[in-house]
Amino acid sequence: MTGQAVEPEVGRARARKEDAWLITGQTTWTDNIQMAGLLHLAVLRSPMAHARVTRVDVTPALRCPGVVAAFSGADLAEGLGSLPCAWPVTEDIVLPDHPPIAVDEVRHAGDPVAVVAARDRYAAADALEAIEVDYDPLPPVLDLEAALAPDAPLVHADKGTNRCYTWPLATGESFEAVRARADVVLRRRYHQQRLIPNAMEPRAVVVTPLAASGEYTVYSATQIPHILRIMLSVVTGIPEQKLRVIAPDVGGGFGSKLQVYGEEALALAIARRLGRPVKWTESRSEGYLATHHGRGMIQDVEVAATSEGRLLGLKVGLLADMGAYLMLVTPGIPILGAFMYPAIYKMDAYEFSCTGVFTTKTPTDAYRGAGRPEATYAIERVMDELAAELGLDPVELRRRNWIRHDEFPYTTIAGLTYDSGDYEAATAKALELFGYDALRAEQRERNERGDPVRLGIGVSTYTEMCGLAPSRVLRDLRYSAGGWEAASIRMLPTGKVEVVTGTSPHGQGHETCWSQIAADVLGVPFEDVEVVHGDTRTAPQGMDTYGSRSLAVGGEAVHRAATTVVAKARKVAAHLLEASEQDLEFSGGVFSVKGSPEAHKTIQEIAFEAFTHHDLPDGVEPGINAEHVVDPENFSYPHGTHLCAVEVDTETGRTRIRRYVCVDDVGRVVNPMIVEGQVHGGLAQGIAQALYEEAVYDDEGNLVSGTMADYLVPSAADLPDFVTDRTETPATSNALGVKGVGEAGTIASTPAVVNAVVDALRPLGVHDVRMPCTPERVWRAVKEASG
C-alpha cells in the first residue's frame, strides 16, 4: 500500500479550529479570569497633559469600603525600573526615563498617578475619587514643529530638547543633482493623523503570585508573551525563570498589544507587595489615553521626474510624534517606513530623514502596518499628483516606473532586495475586475455634466516588507532583539501531534494554518494536530506576533520542524521495515518500501514504536520530536493593486465608496479564507484612516475624541462590499513561499481611497484633502477651491 492520495491541506479554505470556543462563549479573555482572593486594580490618571505633581494622598481611598491598598507613584517607585524602549534607532537618541507610574511629573493626559486595590471593580473605581492630587500645571507641547523651536517648553526638562533623534538615509545620486535635470518637481506635505488602534478587547492583566517559590504567573492580553516576560523581568527585577507569561485568548491587537505597558509592571509590583492575585482591566475611555496610539506624522515629500513621467528622485522629510515617552519600539516605527517610500518604483536618487519629536500626548507605537502605511500613503498620493501634473493616467505613470516582473530579484534604491513579484499581472487583473475604463468614462460624463455628485477613482500599487525577521538587518537598524521564530513538533504515543509555536495569535487563525502546514508535511489528519502557543511555560521560545511575520517566519519554522520529524521517523521506519532509508517512499503519512508497497508503516505507528523504544535502531533516541528556529535571510514582499471608486457629493461633502477592488499577491496561500478575512479587516482599518478616524487633542492637550462614542470606528453600515482577488508569486525567502498578509489591506487602502476622493474633486481645483476626509473637510476643500 502506498499513501492514499489526500487533498493537500495547504491551499484549502478550512473553517477555523479556533471558532468553536469563540462562537460558544467559552473563551478565556484575561478579564474572564477569576480566582479566590483576587483584587481589582484601578488606576488614577492625570487629567492634565503636563504638570508637576506636588502631592498625592491616597489615605482617603484606604477608608473606602472594599479597599485593601492604595499606592502613589512614590509608594511604588522602589523596585520598579523604567519601561523599556527596545529600538534606540541612533547612537545619540534621547532616551528619557519612563516610570510605569508618574512620581513627580505627568507628561500626558492619562499618565498614571495612583493605584487602588479593592475587592471588586466598583469599589476600586469609587475609591479613585477619594484620592487627593495636587498638580502644578506646565505648558503642554502639542505641535511638532513648535516643539522643535529653541525656546519651546520641554516634555523632559532634564534632556534639554524635544528632539528625540534624527535618522537619515541617502542613496543613489544626490537629490539636488536629479532635481537640477528634472522637468517637474513637486513638493507636498501630508499629515498622518493620530489613530487609536481599538482592538475590541480592552487591555487586561492578571497576576497571581506564588509566594512560597517567588514565582508569578502573568496573564495578559498581549501579542508578545515572550518579549513581555523578559522585559517585565528587567523592569521588576523578578528573575525571568520565575515569571510565566500567558497570553490567553486575545481579542485583537493591531500592534497596540505589541507592548510592555506600565499597568503590567504595576500589577506585578502590587501582587508582589500584597502577596495576592490582582487584576486590572482598562475601560475603553481609559484605554484611549493609556494604550499607545498609531501614526502621528508630518511628511514633506518632494519628487522629481521627467516630462515623460520617469521618476528621477524622491526626498522625504518626516516629523514623527513620539508622544510623551518611548514605548517598546516607538522610535523605530517611522524607520520601518524609510525603506518603503520608493515602493515598487525605480529612481536615481532617494533622500530620507526623520526627526522624532516628544509631545505631551499618549505615546505612539506600532499600529497595523507600522511605518509602511504612512510611507505608502505618501508615495502613492504624490504619484497621483505627479500624474495629474503631467496629464497622465495614474496607472500609466506607475507602469512607466515600476519594477518589471522579469527584473526580480531587484535591489531598490532604499537597499531592500525584493525577491519576487509581478506588478503588471496584479494590476491587469485589478483593472479588469474593477471595470476601470467604464468607470473612467462615467467619470468624464459626470464631470462634463457638472454633476454635483462626482465620481473619483483612486489607485494604489503597493508593496510592503513583511516577515519581520532577518536578525542581522535588525541589528543594523539597532533593534535590540532578534527576528527569528521557533517551533517544535512532538509526535505523541497515540500518533497525535503537538505543534508548539513561538508566535502568539490574536485572531489570525494560527491554530488552523499551522495545523494545515504540519498535517501536510507529516501526512496526518488536520484534526490530529493540536497547536500550543501563548504560554511561556509550554511554548518557551518565541518572538511573538506582529508585522505580518507569523506565517513567513513562524509557519516556516513549523514546516521545517515537521520535515525533520519525517526524517527521524524515516530512520525508524527503515529499521522496522528492514529497508534502507533511500528505499522508502513517504506519502500520505505512510512509509512504504519502493517496489513492495505491502511493506509499510504509518508515521503514527512509528510514533508509537518510537515511544515504547522496544525496537529502535542503535543510536536512535526514543520519541520523535523536532525543534527549529528560523531566521530568514530576507523579508518577504507582498504587493498588490487596489482600486477604489468613490462618489463625492460636492454639496454635502459626503463620500460614499462605490466600488473597491483589490488584487493582492501574498505569495503561496495556506488558507484562502483566512487570507481573504485578513484583507477585509485590513481594508476596513485603512479606509477608516482615510475617511473616519482621528485622535483629536485640544489646545490644552486633552484628548477630545476620548471615548468610543466620539472616535469613529466604522460599522458595517459605513463600509462597502469588497471585491478581492489574488495573484501568486511565491516568496523565495522561505520554503513555504509565503509572504504575509496581515497589514496589506491597511497599507494599500488608505491612499486608494484618498486618491479617489481627490480625483473626484480635481476638476473643481482641489489638490488634496487632509485625512480623515470627513464631510466637513471635503466640503471646505471644495469651497476653498471654488472661492
Place this chain on the structure above:
Amino acid sequence: MTRIKVNVDGTAYEDDVEPRLLLAHYLRDRLGLTGTPIGCDTSTCGACTVDLDGQSVKSCAVLAVQADGGAVTTVQGLARNGAWTALQRAFHERHGLQCGYCTPGMIMAARDLLRENPHPTADEVRQALEGNLCRCTGYQNIVRAVLAAAEEEDTSARPEAHQVTEEATA
C-alpha cells in the same frame, strides 16, 4: 442591595445586587457567565449584546435590577446539547470572526434581526448591525454569515428560541 430573580440561559438565579450593578457585570462577575464580553464604556461597541425577554439589549446599558423577573439569553445559552445554531454555524463556515471578541454580541444582534426580519438584504444586515463594532473582519464575512443563516434557518428553529424565553419567564 436589591434582591433580583432572573433566568439566565435556562437557569434560575436569585441574588442580592447593588442597584447600580450593570447586567454585563452581573453576568460576568457574579454568575461567571463570561461568554458576554465588554468592549466599551459608552454602549457603543455592542460586544455585550444579550437577549432580554426577547429583545436584544446591550447588557452594559441595562442594570441588573432591570432584568429582575426576566429571562436573559447569552451566547452561552444558544448551543443546545452541543448543537450550534444556524447563525453560529454560519459564522464558522463563512469566517465571520477573527479574534472573536465581538462575536457573541454580533451573533446575539444578528439573531434579533433574523427574528424580526427573517430574510434581510445585505444592506439591511449592515444597518441592523450598526451598533456592533468589529475591528477584525471588515464586516463582509459577518454579513455573508447572517445572510447564509437566514437562508438556512428553517422556520421551526426560530420558535424554539422564543420557547427558551417563555419557559424562563414562567
